[in-house]
Amino acid sequence: MANMGVGILKGLRVTLTHFINTYIEDLRYAGRRYFNQDIFEERQGLKATGAYTVQYPEEKIAVPERFRFVxxxxxxxxxxxxxxxxxxxxxxxxxxxxxxxxxxxxxxxxxxxxxxxxxxxxxxxxxxxxxxxxxxxxxxxxxxxxxxxxxxxxxxxxxxxxxxxxxxxxxxxxxxxxxxxxxxxxxxxxxxxxxxxxxxxxKSKAAAAEAKKVAATTAPAVSTPATSATVEAVEATPAATPVASPGASTPEERKAKREAALAKKRASQESQN
Ligand code: SF4
Ligand code: SF4
Incomplete structure (x- = not known):
């Protein structure tokens, strides 16, 4: 019961503050009204107090950046x-x-x-x-x-x-x-x-294509010595020489082996006869 009417009094205080501030602000801007852009922005800013009248359309308040119409x-x-x-x-x-x-x-x-x-x-x-x-x-x-x-x-x-x-x-x-x-x-x-x-x-696609083109035209000059060196290195490396696996043989070896087997067979047949 003790708080009854406090809300109403608070509301009335806000209204009264606005009412008084209106006259204080009018005195502050007396004679300048709202024709100046800086004053427009100040008057419509968050710090503005009091109610005020704009003589539209002669006077127009600048709208805030986030103002939105159609x-x-x-x-x-x-x-x-x-x-x-x-x-x-x-x-x-x-x-x-x-x-x-x-x-x-x-x-x-x-x-x-x-x-x-x-x-x-x-x-x-x-x-x-x-x-x-x-x-x-x-x-x-x-x-x-x-x-x-x-x-x-x-x-x-x-x-x-x-x-x-x-x-x-x-x-x-x-x-x-x-x-x-x-x-x-x-x-x-x-x-x-x-x-x-x-x-x-x-634009970024075109720039990438251009960079690729430039890289392609400059590539031979940069890579030639490296390519020659690589070829030399490959030729010189033992890994480049074919290495026969233990079970493998050359055609000549296989021919000689076959002829030896045939000769052995012939010799065996002759001894039987
Ligand atoms: S139709 Fe046009 S304006 Fe609408 S959302 Fe799509 S791109 Fe944006
Ligand atoms: S066109 Fe539609 S979505 Fe866009 S501001 Fe108007 S009502 Fe909103």
């Missing part, structure tokens, strides 16, 4: 290998894990063989259904789909314009690096480079 697809920049290459392989994992099932993917087929290739022919996300959970980005094995920071997507058309195709979804890799530098760096370190896994794999 997804976009990563495409190689013009200054990268394979510019314009879409990182998405149309594996379909994102569409499977998407809780409200708002992703549609059509896999591309090879024009000659008709077999599926790791590229999407079409990729759609219904942004009205998307709940910005970020599962698609978390599960993508190719780092191809990312959560965007662009939240100003409202329009008067609630039908087609809110179904984003590749024309709206595809964004350059440099954009991802600009909105999420920490995350992009972590992912690149895990991948082993800034580019898509396939590009990095192809």
């Amino acid at each position: 997804p976009f697809l990563v495409v190689n920049d013009q200054d990268m290998d394979n510019p314009g290459m879409e990182w998405c392989t149309a594996c379909g994992i994102c569409s499977k894990v998407c809780p409200p099932q708002c992703i549609w993917i059509v896999q591309e087929n090879d024009a000659k063989t008709g077999r599926p290739i790791p590229r999407s022919e079409a990729f759609y996300i219904d942004i009205d259904i998307c709940m910005n959970c970020g599962y698609c980005a978390e599960f993508c094995p190719f780092d191809s789909i990312k959560m965007d920071h662009d939240y100003e997507l409202a329009s008067y058309d609630r039908t087609r314009s809110h179904i984003h195709g590749k024309d709206k979804l595809n964004k350059p890799f440099s954009y991802w690096r600009s909105i999420a530098p920490t995350r992009a760096t972590e992912e690149a370190e895990a991948r082993g480079g800034w580019e898509h896994k396939d590009v990095l794999k192809a």
Whole structure:
């Protein structure tokens, strides 16, 4: 009974602290409002206190790096290998894990063989259904789909314009690096480079092939003396000379033995006669 109402009082204290801090913070930022990027970041940081009002759309608070709105697809920049290459392989994992099932993917087929290739022919996300959970980005094995920071997507058309195709979804890799530098760096370190896994794999394969080619062209010059020495050593070694086993004999020995046996037989027959 003695603790009755303590929880309510604690709650009221939190509310009152926020209320007072709001005015203290307003005095601290008086006249500067939130137009300065540094102040934006401070005001939205963990240390920010008090409630505050932003005069949107004239004022806009910078969003934190991990902020997530509808997804976009990563495409190689013009200054990268394979510019314009879409990182998405149309594996379909994102569409499977998407809780409200708002992703549609059509896999591309090879024009000659008709077999599926790791590229999407079409990729759609219904942004009205998307709940910005970020599962698609978390599960993508190719780092191809990312959560965007662009939240100003409202329009008067609630039908087609809110179904984003590749024309709206595809964004350059440099954009991802600009909105999420920490995350992009972590992912690149895990991948082993800034580019898509396939590009990095192809590069390392090409480097290995080049190294093999160089080794093959330089091999004779390096190995010639060793080869001659080896041949000489093989010729000189007693092991190179065939050694007859105890039971074996040469053709000449076998011929002589046979002739001796025949002569002995003849001599025996003559003595009997
Ligand atoms: S975005 Fe990623 S998970 Fe989705 S289909 Fe493309 S590669 Fe697969
Ligand atoms: S953010 Fe969530 S709801 Fe939106 S497309 Fe990705 S998985 Fe689906």
